[in-house]
Amino acid sequence: MLLMLSHGRFAAFCLTLLLCAVAYGQQTKLLVDVDHRTQTSLNGPWHYIVDPYRGGWGNNPEKADLNGYAKNAHTNSVGGPTEYNFEKSPTLNVPGDWNTQKKELLFYEGLMWYEKDFTYHPKAGMRTFLNFGAVNYRADVFVNGQPVCTHEGGFTQFDCEVTSTLKDGDNFVVVAVDDTRTVERVPTLKTDWWNYGGITREVSLVEVPEKYIDDYSLQLKKGSENEIDGYVHVTGASAGTEVSVSVPALHVTKTAQTDGDGRAAFSFKAAGLQRWSPEHPQLYDVAMQAGSDELKDQIGFRTVEVQGDKILLNGEPLFLRGVCMHAETPYKTGRAWSQQDAETLLGWVHEMHGNFVRLAHYPYDENFTRTADRMGILVWSEVPVYWSIDWASPAAFASASQQLHENIRRDHNKASVILWSMSNETPVSDARTEFIHKLTVLAREQDPTRLITSAVVTHFTGKTAVMNDPLGQYLDVLGYNEYIGWYMGKVDEIPDYTWEDPMGKPLIMSEFGGGAKAGMHGDVNTRFSEEFQAKLLDEQFAMFKKIPFLAGLTPWVLMDFRSPTRQLPGLQDFFNRKGFISDQGEKKKAFFTVQRYYGELQQKPELNVEEFYAKQGMKN
CATH class of the missing domain: 3.20.20.80 (Glycosidases)
Structure with missing residues (x-):
């Protein structure tokens, strides 16, 4: 569930979490800056089946059974009757909660199955991830009948790698979405807001090279007006891989090499930098390059700290x-x-x-x-x-x-x-x-x-x-x-x-x-x-x-x-x-x-x- 952690203490903690993670399916990944990458949108109508008795799981209502709804079987399947059919089922818009799209679902909490057919042509030398902006609450994701990942948490992004699961041509994805409230979920049983279930944010296929930038941090150093510190992390990079960071408006281009963990550290001064503030929300185009992977973002540079009982932005109360x-x-x-x-x-x-x-x-x-x-x-x-x-x-x-x-x-x-x-x-x-x-x-x-x-x-x-x-x-x-x-x-x-x-x-x-x-x-x-x-x-x-x-x-x-x-x-x-x-x-x-x-x-x-x-x- 948690990947590419930079701090030893946190990494050890996360290892404990991984050992306790849900057992089937691949781990989810975390891509950053997805909206600046090549994407194929899967937004739009998805077929759905309401499943309050959890019959879609097949013989085991708590764990994937690939003979259940995840298989996306059709009525002419061999081997007995099929008592569901996604292509004849109604649709919900994605992104969107189910509660406000259908009057009969306003108060519904429980298991819902989503399905979408799509055509895709994978590119040689590229990895493909299925990106979800958020699914409330637990998502079990299947592509072409195979489990690709499981994620819990109703408000955060996650990514399932589907490189080896996709076909050249026709594909389908099935997502089991369960927003049942339980004491061990966060948030827990009682809230003062609506438990909107469903695939509530955008869904897309995201392409990245074999070695790709998966995380970066570029921040204005505290006490400085123009010194930027940070790092770029590259998945799959060997030690010594060259990484560049450029800020064209400031005429800055810097290079660094990755360490054994794929992390390249940066520290440089940018003359003429205007600090971000509510009065002047200055954003700079920033480009990062590692091998064949280039990632762009817009970043503002400012500092925030506490001095006594004051909050300081750029050193000012x-x-x-x-x-x-x-x-x-x-x-x-x-x-x-x-x-x-x-x-x-x-x-x-x-x-x-x-x-x-x-x-x-x-x-x-x-x-x-x-x-x-x-x-x-x-x-x-x-x-x-x-x-x-x-x-x-x-x-x-x-x-x-x-x-x-x-x-x-x-x-x-x-x-x-x-x-x-x-x-x-x-x-x-x-x-x-x-x-x-x-x-x-x-x-x-x-x-x-x-x-x-x-x-x-x-x-x-x-x-x-x-x-x-x-x-x-x-x-x-x-x-x-x-x-x-x-x-x-x-x-x-x-x-x-x-x-x-x-x-x-x-x-x-x-x-x-x-x-x-x-x-x-x-x-x-x-x-x-x-x-x-x-x-x-x-x-x-x-x-x-x-x-x-x-x-x-x-x-x-x-x-x-x-x-x-x-x-x-x-x-x-x-x-x-x-x-x-x-x-x-x-x-x-x-x-x-x-x-x-x-x-x-x-x-x-x-x-x-x-x-x-x-x-x-x-x-x-």
Whole structure:
């Protein structure tokens, strides 16, 4: 499942995971920068069969039986009746979740079989991988009736090598997709968002040479304005293979040789480099060459670090004007994945004068991080270690570690991503703290250039919050969720609450807010009215004047999203209504409240945050 790891400690850990991996099928691979490689798209209609009783597995409902649906037999097959037929079955669009494509599947959770016929002509001397942007949750993949890989995790990319399985001409692929919730899966049994099942992101065949670039990292060195450090890793390369990196706009071309592990290290200065920032999201075309393999990307160069209770971007203090999101498609709901989805949702962040977004509570499609790079929106990227999971389960930890690795591997060259988040709202216990602590160790080993955070639950003594969750000692930046005025306390009393930071670290108020149904109006005391939601936010902003160590805000949440736990008829109807925009794109009063506040912050760049709050206090 995990391949090409650069650090000895992490590699040893991953070996343990591999020994415990699902038994059949080949291991998945991880290609990077797939969207800049030669691809054959397999998007479009796929035939599907709903299989709640798991009959498609044949005689063994838990393991592949090649006489089951994976065989893709037809009605004229010899050897007995065939009680399924993909070519006569209905279709679902890929990418896409099954829940919102068919009304009868809205609440379905379980096993679904997908099948697609395609024509392909392999090229001599090339390896071919079947790339999935994401499948929720477990995917068992078969090509021409043969198992090619198994993957678990509903939000990360994986690749199955199919070089020896493909035929010259007609081929077919079958994928068994199972989104059943279990205690050892990550996320676990209960969430506050919809469990969208299916092949939810793009699928393609990707061609690479026998020796190919499978990973690279090019980062601006901390404390420097133009020194770039990093590496390029080449699969199949012998020691001494020459690798080149060029940045044409900076007139830079450098070469290095691979070591025994296929890794070529780079360190060079680039005169005239403009650092990436939200105000100037400068991206550079970068080309890497190793033998016959050439890979191109667009990369921004910037540094991010912590100094005391401040977050520094390119050495300068930064206040994060952000918002939380869910990967929910605007206007039609369902799992968001497309470039249009990314531009719409992140466009709303820009419209409210935001420079930061928390991509809660799982990794998003790469369209989102690439769009954030181009738009100049900083990103908090999270893995779905969510609420209460089995902290003692090796399988749960293996799943969390794998998803963390896959998330970092794909996005560690995105300038917009400044925070890796390990978890959200996990109850305090020794087992939980150690579980997440081990994730922070893995994250720092894989990417020492970014900051580590988690969102934890705020606990109050009276009207005082002391940020002393033991997990905080392992984080660079503290994330605290609080819902004063909605789940506790009164709205008018919000400014009376005080905050203490014994750890002396930057704080991002990672969730706060309340619900409102778009178009419902009343006075400021009427819950679920737009006026109530807006008033609550105004009072929250007043409270923040008292928090000198506050480094950023991500109120909950940009847009309403489906949730199975929000059932109140007439108000929620299976939607979490805390969005500032409805699922149909209607902006609530809260949107303009946040927009006005962030606009005031943005228009006074010469003031630090404390000075701004003080001036606002005088106005009031």
